[in-house]
Amino acid sequence: MQTGSSCDQASFGTAVHQVLESIGVGEILSYGEVAAEAGFPRSARAVGQFLRHSEGYPWWRIVTASGRLVPGREALQTELLLLEGVTVVDGHIADMTRKPE
DNA sequence: CCCCTGACTGTCG
DNA sequence: CCGACAGCCAGGG
Numbered sequence: 350m351q352t353g354s355s356c357d358q359a360s361f362g363t364a365v366h367q368v369l370e371s372i373g374v375g376e377i378l379s380y381g382e383v384a385a386e387a388g389f390p391r392s393a394r395a396v397g398q399f400l401r402h403s404e405g406y407p408w409w410r411i412v413t414a415s416g417r418l419v420p421g422r423e424a425l426q427t428e429l430l431l432l433e434g435v436t437v438v439d440g441h442i443a444d445m446t447r448k449p450e
Numbered sequence: 451c452c453c454c455t456g457a458c459t460g461t462c463g
Numbered sequence: 464c465c466g467a468c469a470g471c472c473a474g475g476g
Contacts, residue, residue: 361473380458384472395473397457402474408457419457 364388365399369406375434377442379414409433416442 364387371386372378378386380393389395393414400408409429412418418426418440427437436444 384458389472391459392472393458394456394471395458398455398474399457401457411457413457414459421457 361387361389361392361395362399362403365396366406369400372407372410377410377412377430377435377444379412379416381414383411412442418442 365383368378368383368386380396381390383396384390384392387396396411397419400406400411408419409422409426410433412426418430418437423440427440430437430442435442
């Protein structure tokens with residue numbers, strides 16, 4: 350895509366909105382990843398504020414950079430992720446695309 | 451325009 | 464692995 354009109358960053362919420370909409374089922378991203386995709390690699394916190402104040406977004410697909418689930422909704426998020434087909438263990442993602450070993 | 455808060459991140463102990 | 468501290472950035476009063 351990028352037909353030439355997708356570079357307009359109206360505001361943070363608009364950019365994040367596009368990224369959240371781009372996430373597929375079973376796709377886990379961290380706040381920093383979403384922020385980077387939105388065009389703000391240093392604004393992970395702003396993503397959290399947006400998700401918390403907004404509803405209708407797959408916030409459960411968003412975790413911290415450590416693969417940790419969102420504080421305050423760990424139990425709920427874990428169940429939702431399991432339903433999405435994501436492996437969650439003890440409140441943390443066990444299926445991150447990373448393979449340190 | 452200034453100050454504070456926060457669903458973050460990375461480093462240190 | 465986990466708790467504490469500092470740095471960075473956007474939003475709201």
